[in-house]
Amino acid sequence: MDRQQEFVLRTIEERDVRFVRMWFTDVTGTLKSVALAPAEVEGAFEEGLGFDGSSIEGLSRVTESDMLLQPDPSTFQLLPWRGEDQPTARMFCDILTPEGQPSLADPRGVLKRVLEKAAAKGLTCYTAPEIEFYLMKSAALDPQTDEPVPVDGEGYFDHTPGGVVQNFRRDVVLTLEDVGISVEFSHHEAGPGQNEIDLRYADPLQTADNIMTFRTVVKETALAHGSYATFMPKPFAAHPGSGMHTHFSLFEGDTNAFFEAGAEFQLSKIAGHFIAGVLRHSADMAIVTNQFVNSYKRLWSGAEAPSYISWGHNNRSALVRVPLYKPDKVQSARIEYRGLDSAANPYLAYAAIMAAGMKGVEEEYELPPVESDDLASMSAAERHVAGHEPLPASLYDAIRAAENSEFMADLLGEQVFTHLMRNKRADWEAYRKVVTRHELETNLGLI
Known part of the structure; x- marks a missing residue:
């Protein structure tokens, strides 16, 4: 038994922890959980915890249903919102086959494999997400507007004395700090009611784990405040969608591999190849960076959401943005991917972005010209001449792009790829049959 496992067992005993929740996700990033009695944790470390994988979206076929959860002791944390009377803790889990091998159906495992390939080349990645979401009065819709009701009417950076969201954000931040x-x-x-909370940089696996915890903390805190939080990409037609812009940087040891003094924008050749890889495969990977029907309402609604494949220096209309260089912060050289929304499965989304960038580095993809103009203000002809192809315009387009992508099939592996595509086709089939309020309002009285 290693030191981390010993620490977990000792903490469980000293803090009188009553429940230990095993956390993992399905292919869409839905958090799954099973509560383990404290006395069973040591056995779970040694042998894993058996469960029926066929009941979880994308994990296994019925004929191969037996799976194991292997808790990761480095992710052990007490859950402060569960109270002190009967302390509850959680650990993220890797999914194993009955033979104890990593399951090819585990979204967390997909990301781990990408990071292991980068590590073999001496590269370490760091990620920092900016997570947006809406705080609503409840999950119910206003019967007159058929829209949710936000908790306030405030705007960007507004500070209103006694504002509902200020106390809410404070409690979220304090709880996040309590869980590390x-x-x-x-x-x-x-x-209105929209908030953003930016997490400090960490490696992509820890960041993905943090995002799953973040979503739970936000929703639990919202309930405690008598409200409802949603990470739906575009809950309002008239207001901005919720993105999850994420900053990426690569390091070789202690050296920032994205920085090169004297180069244009201080970007190294590795950074250029990485950006080129992300751009080339951005349409292919939209199925995981923007996985829902509603995701494309955000991408194509403006409000700084990127609709076209481009990169720019401090250009917030670009899909990939290179933030303003700070001479005294060489280590902070990075890129920002702006196509990701807050509802993505972070394990698969980060695996795709990282793998696309690394493919660009390995094959030395050529970086296209930088775009300094606002892409939304350009004409279709101007965008075409500049080579700015559109991102998928709908989930259907994203499905088609992924179906034809050797990159995505190789990245996800047969099992994850097959189950993800099946899930997304079902989403699209269900959506295409719906008669919307817009259709009734525009057509019923005219046709």
């Missing part, structure tokens, strides 16, 4: 997640910024976003 560092926050850099928090503020009101542009939409």
